[in-house]
Amino acid sequence: xxxxxxxxxxxxxxxxxxxxxxxxxVDLINAEDRTVPxxxxxxxxxxxxxxxxxxxxxxxxxxxxxxxxxxxxxLGVLDAAEMPPTYGTDPEMVQGIIxxxxxxxxxxxxxxEDHPExxxxxxxxxxxxxxxxxxxxxxxxxxxxxxxxxxxxRERGAATGFLLCTPPSPELRAAxxxxxxxxxxxxxxxxxTRMKAGTxxxxxxxxxxxxxxxxxxxxxxxxxxxxxxxxxxxxDRGERILCELLGLERPQAAELLACAxxxxxxxxxxxxxxxxxxxAARCLDEAGGVVARVIGELEE
Numbered sequence: 014x015x016x017x018x019x020x021x022x023x024x025x026x027x028x029x030x031x032x033x034x035x036x037x038x039v040d041l042i043n044a045e046d047r048t049v050p051x052x053x054x055x056x057x058x059x060x061x062x063x064x065x066x067x068x069x070x071x072x073x074x075x076x077x078x079x080x081x082x083x084x085x086x087x088l089g090v091l092d093a094a095e096m097p098p099t100y101g102t103d104p105e106m107v108q109g110i111i112x113x114x115x116x117x118x119x120x121x122x123x124x125x126e127d128h129p130e131x132x133x134x135x136x137x138x139x140x141x142x143x144x145x146x147x148x149x150x151x152x153x154x155x156x157x158x159x160x161x162x163x164x165x166x167r168e169r170g171a172a173t174g175f176l177l178c179t180p181p182s183p184e185l186r187a188a189x190x191x192x193x194x195x196x197x198x199x200x201x202x203x204x205x206t207r208m209k210a211g212t213x214x215x216x217x218x219x220x221x222x223x224x225x226x227x228x229x230x231x232x233x234x235x236x237x238x239x240x241x242x243x244x245x246x247x248x249d250r251g252e253r254i255l256c257e258l259l260g261l262e263r264p265q266a267a268e269l270l271a272c273a274x275x276x277x278x279x280x281x282x283x284x285x286x287x288x289x290x291x292x293a294a295r296c297l298d299e300a301g302g303v304v305a306r307v308i309g310e311l312e313e
Contacts, residue, residue: 063148070145076106150177230301
């Protein structure tokens with residue numbers, strides 16, 4: 014019997030992939046991959062809704078929590094892990110729950126996804142509540158761990174969403190605040206959802222968190238100004254931003270950044286307004302963290 018899930022169906026374009034030379038394999042996979050952005054674009058309104066839910070959670074002091082298994086879980090954990098170094102967020106602000114725990118990040122724990130009660134327990138352990146937004150990721154749409162986690166999150170009053178790559182049922186849409194379903198079609202290798210479905214998932218998660226961070230004022234123009242200098246790469250980036258926006262030389266930018274405690278956004282306000290660190294922080298706090306409200310729009 015044919016599996017009704019789109020992610021488990023056989024791709025007619027790749028039934029002879031085992032007969033191709035390496036270049037032919039590359040060309041075939043690339044041709045399939047080029048369809049992914051269009052599938053994501055068709056979900057633009059749902060993705061925008063997810064950004065709104067994430068922003069609402071953050072402004073209320075809540076969290077964005079991803080829940081997934083296998084590739085989906087790893088991508089959620091990855092997106093969460095990238096927020097603190099990129100935008101200077103508290104590590105608790107965006108979190109990833111993966112079936113099987115952190116061991117599953119480096120070694121498959123396939124059976125871990127079969128138990129909805131484990132998903133519910135993970136949500137309880139994080140004390141999910143009404144201020145949070147919990148986004149389940151299951152490209153097949155059927156992962157019990159994810160469904161169990163989302164059911165418990167709803168019971169605890171959280172907003173919930175579901176990201177999948179197969180047509181969602183009316184019941185699934187009715188159950189959640191948002192459902193995102195980029196239909197990328199059958200995989201080149203049947204059921205290997207780390208490929209097109211994984212790529213679509215990465216694109217969607219990137220857009221949700223990036224959009225929410227922009228809305229929170231962590232970007233000035235298109236510059237990542239709300240970053241904390243924690244390594245040489247970020248030190249260099251922070252100095253270059255200050256040099257460009259304030260017309261400083263490198264030594265001046267480095268000194269200003271040090272006075273701001275390594276926080277680029279604070280240093281920018283200090284340099285533009287000629288105030289100390291505490292006053293810059295106060296101005297930013299009153300402006301909801303939005304730099305443009307303090308020093309004006311970035312000139313083109």
